[in-house]
Amino acid sequence: MAAECDLRRDEEVLKGIATHFGEPLPSATTWHRDLLSVMAKDSPKRSAVLSAELARDLDDYLAFRHFSRNATFPVLDWQRMAPLITGLAGVLQRFGHEIEAFLRRSFP
Secondary structure (H helix, E strand, O other), rough: HHHHHHHHHHHHHHHHHHHHHHOOOOOOHHHHHHHHHHHHOEEEOOOOOOOOOHHHHHHHHHHHHHHHHHHHOOOOOHHHHHHHHHHHHHHHHHHHHHHHHHHHHHOO
């Protein structure tokens, strides 16, 4: 569950950046995915916050989180889960580095 907390924290960081720059937050049922997509692109008020590669990687974790929360009887696919489990620390580290780089670019 620590990973879920990290993902929630990361979503809050992205929502805070969007709010700071006066951007509307996605409100559709796919808002998690939409937020990643928006943050991986330049907007008129800011540069891209995330690389497209990191946004895709984070989307894999969101998809797994959605599945594990909503499955009535979760069927765990270890072959699909193994790369997510082993790669999580690196993805979270990349998130931190990309946020730091964005902040340095945006607020020199």
